[in-house]
Amino acid sequence: MDNSPSCLAVAEPTAPYQFHSSSGQERWVEVLTDCPSVEELFTYRVPPDLSLQPGDIVSIPFGAQITGGIVIRFLDSPPPGLDPQKIKDVEEAIAAQFFPSFYWQLLERVARHYYTPLIIAIRAALPPGLLRKSQRRIRLNRDALPSGAETFCSASAQAVLRLLQQQKAGDYSAQHIQRKIRGARQGLRELLKRGWVESYLQPPKRPRPKQQKAVTLVANTLPLDLTPRQREVIEVLRRKGGELWLSELCKSSNASSSAIETLERKGCVVIQYREILRLSSEGTVTEDSPKALTSAQAQALDCIRNLEGFSRVLLHGVTGSGKTEVYLQAIAPLLERGQSALVLVPEIGLTPQLTDRFRARFRDRVCVYHSALSPGERYDTWRQMLQGEPQVVIGTRSAIFVPLPNLGAIVLDEEHDSSFKQQQPTPTYHARTVAQWRAELEDCPLILGSATPSLESWVEIQQDPSTSCHYLSLPERIESRPLPPITIVDMRRELHQGNRSIFSDALQTALRTLKQQGRQGILFIPRRGYSTFVSCRSCGYVIECPDCDVSLSYHRVHEDATPLLRCHYCNHTQLHPPQCPECASPYFKFFGSGTQRVAQELAKAFPELRCIRFDSDTTRTKGAHRRLLERFAQGEADILLGTQMLTKGLDLAQVTLVGVVSADGLLHRSDYRATERAFQTLTQVVGRAGRGDDPGQAIIQTYTPEHPVIQAVYRHDYHTFTENTLKQRAEHNYPPYGRVILLRLSGLDEGEVQATAEIIAQACHNILPSGCEILGPAPASIMRVSRRYRWNILLKFPPSVGEKLPDLLQLRALCPQSISFALDVDPLNIE
Template sequence: MLPDSEPTPAAADRVTLFADVVLPLPLPKLYTYRVPYELNDQVVVGGRVLVQFGAKKTLSCIVAAVHETAPKDYQAKYILEFIDDAPVVTQPQLKLFRWIAEYYLCTLGEVINAALPSALKLSSESRVQLHPAYKRDEHPYPLSEQEEKIVDALSTEEGKALTFSEVGEVLGISSFHKVIKSLMQKDVIFLFEHIADKFTPKVVKKVRLAHHFVSEAALESLFEQLAAKAKQLDVLMRYIQRVPVYQNEHLNHRGLEKAALTSSPHLSPSAVNTLIKNGVLEQFDQIVSRFPMDDDPKQQMPFALSEGQLTARNEVLDHFQQKDIVLLHGVTGSGKTEIYIDLIKNALEGGGQVLYLLPEIALTAQIVTRLMRVFGTRLGVYHSKFSDNERVEVWNGVLSGRFQVVVGVRSAVFLPFDNLSLIVVDEEHESSYKQYDPAPRYNAREVALMMGTFQGAKILLGSATPSVETYYQCRAGRWGLVTLTKRFGEAGLPDIELIDTRRNQSPGANGQPKRPTHNFTPELTAAIEGRLEQKEQVILFQNRRGYSPFITCLDCGWIPKCKSCAVSLSYHKHAHELRCHYCGHHDQMPRECPACGSMALRMMGFGTERIEDDLKIMLPQAMVQRMDLDTTRAKNAYQQIISDFEQQRTNVLVGTQMVTKGLDFGNVSLVGIINADSIIHYPDFRAHERAYQMFVQVSGRAGRKGKKGKVIIQTGDPQQPIFDKVMRNDYVQFYEYELEQRREHLYPPFARVIKITVKHVEERGAQETAISLVQELVERLGREAVLGPEAPYIFRIRNFYLQEITIKLSREHTVLKHAKAQILESINLIKAAKDFKGARIAVDVDPM
């Protein structure tokens, strides 16, 4: 480390530079460090530098500005080391990150911490390990003496890892980060923060013909030896067909994936293994890219837009001449994706970059295959199921220009684009674009709109059920509107039938309806059986996971509660345990009531797991699969479930709202909504909007490829007005009714809403803090703008009691900016007060 001392006389005439850096911490201000004289020419805005923060902590941070002004309130420490020669964060990104921090009332450090993949955030807690693919004898890059020392230290035992401080001890120096960076670039080591983040390369098992059999004479002799062994001969013939060693013996070195032989129904896996054992075939492992993009022009997917799609595409381009934002409002199955692809191709021909946003990882699994066929190696994919190393690969690919098109979920708005010409936000109405915790609590749709403004990009929003705010902007003439009213090809909109669940409940002894024995009405059961007999597929939607929402004792009324949250525990049959869906706490399922000892424990209600279980009993011949948070935790679980359903290995797909979002399955002819009422009756001003969107979206999965689809909605209240609008697919009528309600009660789009949540380990502490905060806010904003405080429906989560304050503000930009400043000032006053030290305060701008 360089000492904090005055410059030497020889350097006195040189310029002293200072750098304002963004630390990945929730600090309200940037921190200033001094640039060592000898590194003046290397400092770059957007690059990473290593600094000491506090007594012992070492962190990497982003340079936000370079200047010659020393800080007034503290002596600037020297930057320890420069990690990058070029920016990893671009100027347009920094501008966007500042806007996110200002708009969403958080710090720039919180934005940077959310934006950067962990492998780009070095700290004293970081660790290094040998790359699994590294082989010392075969490595193509020479290593320096210092690099060899690190490799020796990591080679002492398998899986050995060193902390950064241990690397410094091995080398005997304090400035060692460039050595680490060099080893990472040479693929000798990899970096991780926690044991769970360790990089595991994607490895495929391959086979090739042993080199002494590659000649024509040797092959003929081998065929003669195997003449009596038909199964082995079949395997060898298949290999020769797939790898024509006669024409080019060098192809044999690359080999063939073993699975291509062992998974073939016409070949014997044991015969493959026998050939390997006898030395005819050689088995070897090969590390492959996680982004196997096919850029072969022969594999490109040709498609032509229909007349309706072509008209819509041209209307979008016409609007783009005058407006930067256009909404493509197309009914489900109208072919919006093909229009997106055509517009993306048009943008790439102009030399720009494209960001294609999707609300769910499940959607990327299906759309990526289609996009790869069109854009090949120019396409990058970015979402949270990727490992940190994969995300860094995409990040660097965008920086270098390797990826001109990126498809991703909300976090993709943080990628280092600097030449965006088009942003597509598909299913723009989705609440999944909103980040809830931790800060920044941003909405990726809004960030995308601002990103487009900063970079001069055009923005295309797409939805069959646009948000009320979006449609309002179009009706006001600020944004363009293009409408597709017909489904693509011969497909028509599905028929929708309401089933009154009360008709299926026989009266009990007290005259009240008895609880149904299962969760399917006779009409839905018959419809499922009929579609399966016709070899068609079914999607069933229930917006609650688990087997049963709660259990209860029939004798004393005991219900198991979470110890940390004010909610009942849900029963999950597969794990045979009770779980909290808020904090993850879980208990074993009790055999008897712990309160009274009774064995009369009853499961109440139903979730996706129970529906799956019931279906397997009712329809033993059907292949049933479930898609919810529990079944999609593994990295590739989405892809596998969707692939099974696409290949018709699954007959019935049961799921939560994951199944409602933009999935395209050609053989689905029936969709069932099991319990519509639980979606409608929710204490939120967006409840009816969400219900309408969900019903229409899940209905849109039926009848997409020419088959006439049907939707059955089970409800105990068929007179609900929303059902009439869903059945007639009348978005405009729904919008006009909803808009009038919003105008009357002053909700978006007629006001901006900010929700403040106060958290405290004591209920009284939360109440007192919230009351004091409201008093401060009322003084600044007025009583009419501040609602609350009040405890939310779930008033305790993770041992913290909650109080909520709602603020409604005018949409005028100047008013909003002033009000936010007043909100921050009020919060800071409360945080500084001794009486409220134990409170936490979270601000959510534009809550969903």
């Protein structure tokens, strides 16, 4: 093999991947295939008419299916002992050169740290659809199905038939059927043998470049027989530089496409298909210029601009202190030097507002990348980054992998937010951790911004003695605006005084004043829906999800809407029964207050207040976040009512009131991070008030006003709260002083899941080094979700032990095929 410093070489599947250029004419390539259980490289023949380079994504035959793969290196000849006649050809090239040079190192580190096969880490990083494989599907053969077919089948075959018959098309993937039905393989074999179902292979659908007709002016002199309308079309083309999309030209010149085709026949223009990039560009913005900085902002900016190479910066600024302006002015000189910047936000809901501010400053050098974009938009956004132009990319956690050239800085806004942690599927990476690795590899600063920094970031920055760590404080709001005063309302006292409303007297007074003064407010509720659960008043029966061990939540959009019960874990939905299924009583009690109920109670008590709901139920469609926020910003509503989305960095100058309807839903959770999350959430939502010229206020309703979290939020006291919480963490060796890994097991058979969990726990005792504490196995706090029983094992150990851990992926081999096994490294939720 050529060992020159220019070709891509791989010694072993687990060895580092490095690029160097190939010499000679190769006809063989080694490919990393998109099969999670297979990590070795496979050899394929390159057809004579196909041009490939290392890093290209290709379609290849693999067993009985077509799957995706990545070209790793070229070979001068097939490996010894491999018959060239048995080597299959590469089918086609899907995408060329999709990997920047740093990519292999970053993705290998992700795969190693999060115990994930490399191909899984690659799949998580790439735009969706590039690595896809054909899918085995099962289709009901209705013509061959006899009447009463179920009576001739085994129980598992009957279950498969029922599942297929419930769907209109009678068509599911084999994997879905096996996940839903215990013993599905035996039932499928029986049905296939009878001919009542058929199995087929669905080929993968891959994203393709979008083509659109473009019109180019080619004639220097025009024919004399052109009509006035045709001359007008030519004049429009000239004013636009001689080239326009056909649709845009028709609109600008008020001409039909047939008229422009006539011009093509006369030799004046050429119409041809060209690629058009599908880039997200919602909203219109007006140009903006840098703002005057406070002394604290100026000091922070000066420190960031003077950084050289890799550094970690914690920008700790109270809500409304102007962190975004510091980001903007820090990024501006990077673009002038030809460098790019990556800005990560925790939620898609934040992206429109932040994107508008960046576009107002940097215009078309800003693009967005997140999961709400269509596959085509993500595919094209990724490819345009590879062109090398300096730009700013704003996105959610998946954007940490975008191939920005010459990266000058990475910013994590609201770095404390749990949305930066991938929960499923694997790898369960944290964008903050991966961002630090990438900043190290690309030798650029990492800026972490928050009003309530995570305890991990706080401890790391405070205890790191190196000159590469910087703590920057913005202790005051811009223009010396005060933090909103907070009123804590004891709802027990309200009840004793005869107030049975979900709104306290203080909140009702504030809401009435709001309309009179022409201002706006936010009402925060920890959960969506109408109520937490529904219970029969006669017998106490609670309506539960048939597939999960949770109660169903009551949903009702408006008075005349059909009342529904919905599971917030598996999305099972059913009609609300007119009578109790247990005792036939028509009397039900609705417990708890979700966004729907609060919206209805608000409309009854304050019909003059216009309200917009802002939660996951109302923001499902593309662009919904932007539309709702624009309506509120334009004064179309007095109240913005919603869940966690409201806490994540929204900057709405008109808001002077924030009401927390029930803080208790955040406080009492069986997780060691519950108090930290509650403090962060309440501090952030309170900070939405008083960000404009008018002073703000916040009202927090709770049944436990003496709770330490409530008292810390009331005093705006991050430091004392952090100090007390860190003492508790240190006593029990929890992060940031210890590390944890959560092993999650699930399956359709409760006994089998429990038995497997016990086997794996014993294996952990045998293979883990001393100093590692094993908690469990134990059932998950919600034991059954989507008909699958769940058990957990928690591994807890000091950071020094983490380097001695064996490859925990070997534990997967102890699981039968019917049991799912997942490793969650550094989990944020261990319930």
